[in-house]
Amino acid sequence: MVIIKTLIVALGGNALIRPGERGTTKEMVDNLRSPIRQIAELSNEYNIIITHGNGPQVGNLLIQQEATKEVSKMPLEILVAETQGQIGFLIESTLDEELMRLGLDLKKYFLTVLTYVEVDPNDPRFKKPTKPIGPAYNEKHPGFVETSKGWKRVVASPKPKKIIQWKEIKKLMEDNFIVIACGGGGIPVVKEDTQFLGVEAVIDKDLASAKLGEQIDADILLIATDVEKVALNYGKSNETHLNKLSIAKASNYLNEGQFPPGSMGPKVEAVINFLQSGGERGIITSIDRIKDALKGKAGTEFYIKYKKED
Amino acid sequence: MVIIKTLIVALGGNALIRPGERGTTKEMVDNLRSPIRQIAELSNEYNIIITHGNGPQVGNLLIQQEATKEVSKMPLEILVAETQGQIGFLIESTLDEELMRLGLDLKKYFLTVLTYVEVDPNDPRFKKPTKPIGPAYNEKHPGFVETSKGWKRVVASPKPKKIIQWKEIKKLMEDNFIVIACGGGGIPVVKEDTQFLGVEAVIDKDLASAKLGEQIDADILLIATDVEKVALNYGKSNETHLNKLSIAKASNYLNEGQFPPGSMGPKVEAVINFLQSGGERGIITSIDRIKDALKGKAGTEFYIKYKKED
Numbered sequence: 001m002v003i004i005k006t007l008i009v010a011l012g013g014n015a016l017i018r019p020g021e022r023g024t025t026k027e028m029v030d031n032l033r034s035p036i037r038q039i040a041e042l043s044n045e046y047n048i049i050i051t052h053g054n055g056p057q058v059g060n061l062l063i064q065q066e067a068t069k070e071v072s073k074m075p076l077e078i079l080v081a082e083t084q085g086q087i088g089f090l091i092e093s094t095l096d097e098e099l100m101r102l103g104l105d106l107k108k109y110f111l112t113v114l115t116y117v118e119v120d121p122n123d124p125r126f127k128k129p130t131k132p133i134g135p136a137y138n139e140k141h142p143g144f145v146e147t148s149k150g151w152k153r154v155v156a157s158p159k160p161k162k163i164i165q166w167k168e169i170k171k172l173m174e175d176n177f178i179v180i181a182c183g184g185g186g187i188p189v190v191k192e193d194t195q196f197l198g199v200e201a202v203i204d205k206d207l208a209s210a211k212l213g214e215q216i217d218a219d220i221l222l223i224a225t226d227v228e229k230v231a232l233n234y235g236k237s238n239e240t241h242l243n244k245l246s247i248a249k250a251s252n253y254l255n256e257g258q259f260p261p262g263s264m265g266p267k268v269e270a271v272i273n274f275l276q277s278g279g280e281r282g283i284i285t286s287i288d289r290i291k292d293a294l295k296g297k298a299g300t301e302f303y304i305k306y307k308k309e310d
Numbered sequence: 311m312v313i314i315k316t317l318i319v320a321l322g323g324n325a326l327i328r329p330g331e332r333g334t335t336k337e338m339v340d341n342l343r344s345p346i347r348q349i350a351e352l353s354n355e356y357n358i359i360i361t362h363g364n365g366p367q368v369g370n371l372l373i374q375q376e377a378t379k380e381v382s383k384m385p386l387e388i389l390v391a392e393t394q395g396q397i398g399f400l401i402e403s404t405l406d407e408e409l410m411r412l413g414l415d416l417k418k419y420f421l422t423v424l425t426y427v428e429v430d431p432n433d434p435r436f437k438k439p440t441k442p443i444g445p446a447y448n449e450k451h452p453g454f455v456e457t458s459k460g461w462k463r464v465v466a467s468p469k470p471k472k473i474i475q476w477k478e479i480k481k482l483m484e485d486n487f488i489v490i491a492c493g494g495g496g497i498p499v500v501k502e503d504t505q506f507l508g509v510e511a512v513i514d515k516d517l518a519s520a521k522l523g524e525q526i527d528a529d530i531l532l533i534a535t536d537v538e539k540v541a542l543n544y545g546k547s548n549e550t551h552l553n554k555l556s557i558a559k560a561s562n563y564l565n566e567g568q569f570p571p572g573s574m575g576p577k578v579e580a581v582i583n584f585l586q587s588g589g590e591r592g593i594i595t596s597i598d599r600i601k602d603a604l605k606g607k608a609g610t611e612f613y614i615k616y617k618k619e620d
Contacts, residue, residue, distance in 0.1 A: 022381070022382040023381070023382050024382045025384060025385060025388055025508075060381040060382070061374075061392075063378060063380050063381050064371075064374040064375050064377065064378055064381060065374050067374065067377035067378035067380070068373060068374055068377035068378075070373050070377070070445070071332070071333070071370040071373050071374060072332040072333050072334045072370070074335060074396070075335060077399075078335055078396055078399065078400075081395040081396050081398070081399035082371075082392035082393075082395045082396045083392075083395065084395040085391040085392045085393065085394040085395030085396070085398070085424060085493075086384070086388055086391050086392045086395070088391070088395070088424045089387075089388065089391035089424055089426065089497055090388075092424060092426075093426065093499070093506045096474070096506060097504055097505055097506060100504040101504050106477075109477065109478050109481055110478065111421075111423050111424070111475065111478045112423065112424035113421050113422065113423060113424075114395060114398045114399055114402060114421070114422035114423075114424075114490075116399065116402075116403065135380070164406070165421065167416075167419065168419050168420065168421045168487070171419055171485060175481060175485070177478070180424075183395075187399055189403070194407055194410040194411050195407055196403045196406060196407060198335075
């Protein structure tokens with residue numbers, strides 16, 4: 001029996017909405033075409049889980065529900081659940097089309113699964129909310145932070161403790177499903193006795209992807225974003241692109257502030273977590289180079305141990 | 311090996327929002343408690359698929375997105391996808407809690423799966439849209455219909471031709487998953503060459519449930535609504551509640567107009583379809599009597615062949 005490796009591909013926000021776009025469904029599907037085509041082509045070689053962000057989408061839902069008092073507003077975690085349906089459908093139907101073109105749509109099992117993620121109510125990140133979301137206002141309100149667009153609500157981004165659907169997803173991997181999961185980092189919940197309570201927070205989708213990888217013993221975590229390689233001194237004259245990086249060095253660079261919190265930081269952190277918890281390969285690359293990066297021809301590959309190539 | 315029967319429970323809108331309620335998440339979860347508790351208790355006895363409606367919820371999303379021009383509006387099928395996430399999460403997390411109380415949450419596999427449903431672009435129902443949805447306006451617009459609340463957009467409700475995820479759901483049944491699927495009747499799509507195109511329509515969730523049952527060879531379709539039994543002359547002095555009903559008689563009553571289009575009609579039609587396509591049992595009952603109805607102690611049970619008890 002050939003053991004097929006399990007690959008998690010985490011699609012960043014730019015896989016859906018590019019700068020300057022409004023996020024229409026057509027734009028999102030067009031942007032998904034390249035990464036999803038590559039994933040379809042890889043589907044005989046790997047067991048694949050696709051995860052994705054939801055930043056602009058959940059922001060849009062917040063703007064819409066703030067715009068009217070006519071209907072009851074939903075708490076943030078429900079809006080995250082809504083984006084899992086919205087984006088999940090766009091990804092899955094695009095995947096379906098790409099598998100059809102390869103004659104694989106009827107041979108492959110694939111599903112989008114709702115995912116909720118337990119967080120720790122005592123996570124210190126609840127005390128220091130950092131994530132601005134939703135509509136921008138002209139004036140400050142309690143729990144708001146100033147952004148370049150105006151005052152925005154700020155929510156916590158606690159660490160994912162447990163992907164609740166991990167055992168189901170693991171089972172689906174054993175059955176060779178392609179699974180779309182952990183949308184938007186997952187619906188954040190805390191467990192109280194025998195109850196799940198949604199919380200006003202958003203979970204980083206890369207950290208959630210790494211946690212899922214740890215729970216189901218995935219082999220490869222590939223984070224697909226808008227740059228082909230991780231860089232040192234990003235945007236400066238001495239910008240250096242990295243082909244390979246040990247996680248020891250990555251941790252140092254992270255501590256030195258080489259990878260900013262809102263962008264490359266959590267991606268590098270996610271890859272470090274994944275490899276430290278037993279993952280085999282951790283890669284960061286652009287959404288157009290997924291296949292090349294898996295072959296070692298693109299992207300930044302992370303290693304646990306120091307390698308000569310570093 | 312014991313063969314476990316597959317049971318589809320279709321939860322009507324009132325399982326989520328009761329008359330006079332605004333549809334807050336607390337109301338929806340409170341309303342779901344009784345049917346979901348029964349389903350959890352039945353989960354060792356049957357393989358279960360839970361389907362559900364989304365009428366008020368998709369209407370609320372339409373109202374919200376009509377309320378602002380700030381963000382790009384989504385087509386109707388995307389809003390249906392959003393309600394699958396929203397309601398799926400409420401159902402699944404409630405099921406999770408009820409399984410926890412029974413000590414079954416870690417033993418059972420259960421998932422909410424995104425479902426899209428192919429419809430026929432030549433379905434005559436596209437020519438006569440009948441389903442009023444979304445916000446009510448004071449004046450008529452093209453494609454609008456007058457309702458008791460005002461002028462509303464009216465969309466078609468085509469017949470479900472194929473539940474696209476049927477083979478995945480069938481596989482999950484073989485693995486004894488509890489599955490939440492076909493939310494809101496499914497996301498309506500038409501297939502053109504190798505493309506899926508969403509359509510401006512809503513699919514009846516009971517007809518979609520029956521179609522899924524046909525495709526995966528389910529044994530039992532139980533439609534859970536707000537009345538305990540199907541009635542003849544409903545609301546009149548000679549109202550008669552039916553314990554059992556042959557599908558031949560049911561078809562006649564349907565043609566006579568005993569079961570109105572927007573309410574009992576499609577439920578009866580769905581049960582007829584399901585039994586004619588090989589289903590073993592078809593039941594309509596209230597959300598509080600699911601367990602009793604399966605034991606033959608409540609609800610209206612439909613039969614293919616004429617029985618003495620009729």
